[in-house]
Amino acid sequence: MQMPTILIAYDTTEGQTRKIAQHVADVIARSGRKVQVIDIRRPPTSFTMDGFDAIVIGASIHMSKHSRQLTEFVRRHIARLNAVPSGFFSVSLSAAGSEKEREEAGRFVEEFLIQTGWNPAIKATLAGGLLYREYGFLKRWMMKKIAGNGGKDTDTSRNHEYTDWNAADQFVARFLEPQGKS
Ligand SMILES: Cc1cc2nc3c(=O)[nH]c(=O)nc-3n(C[C@H](O)[C@H](O)[C@H](O)COP(=O)(O)O)c2cc1C
Incomplete structure (x- = not known):
């Protein structure tokens, strides 16, 4: 049997969501699945969603x-996103x-999710950080x-990082559960 391949796509501005992704x-890779990680703002040339058995998206506020x-990105790939098991984690300061x-x-x-029509099975809000060293003067x-x-x-x-890595692990554990309870 072929190993399932899981896409992890992330959207980051200062880098914390990339780190979590x-x-x-x-x-996920340690659990024996194949993974591919992409930055949604810089996908590899000729990127396609076909061939992924499940999809995780992480993005910041x-x-x-x-x-x-x-x-x-979500609107462009909505058919595929709603056709396979998918999960979404949203990274923000509010979550902390x-x-x-x-x-x-x-x-x-x-x-x-209402705006895009996406219906991920598993959702999580995860705390991000205050990445002062990545901000310009005004920010x-x-x-x-x-x-x-x-x-x-x-x-x-x-x-300053507020990300609760246990919460990230719990998100993955729920995502990998066979029946994927939300
Ligand atoms: C300009 C700016 C605006 C932000 N606005 C919000 C906000 O409205 N609500 C919130 O919860 N977090 C807000 N944050 C916090 C980010 O969500 C947090 O820093 C997160 O870690 C960013 O993730 P990223 O590095 O992957 O982009 C803001 C951060 C910045 C720099």
Whole structure:
């Protein structure tokens, strides 16, 4: 029997979602499946969704939404996405916040799924980070203000990671369950 091949596609701006996607890919690969990781903004030439038995997409939130590039990618591949087992993890600062903020992180996901018509079996909101060292001057200043108001780290001399790697592992475990319960 051929080994199932799983696509892990990610959409990142500062790099945290890439890091989580790579972790997800490593865990899935260790379970004996073949994986391919792609950046949705720079897919390999002649990339096609055909041939993948399951698909995971990870993407981050900026200004209360997922990116236009992600929306376009999901809409372009909607038939395939809804035809095979698929999972979605959304990365944000809200996912690292209070109960109200975590609810908001969930709403970003639901709004995106309604907008695109995608119906992933497994969904998760995962905490991202404050990658001050990757921001330009203005973005660093703005994010420091937002972080201060939200009780998050304001030391801009380094990056701050809030990602709960156990939560990422749980997402993978649910995704790999044969019947994929949400
Ligand atoms: C300019 C900017 C705007 C952001 N807006 C939001 C937001 O509206 N809600 C939120 O929960 N997180 C927000 N974040 C936090 C990001 O989701 C978080 O930094 C995440 O780790 C980014 O992932 P990435 O590095 O894969 O792009 C914002 C971050 C930046 C830099």
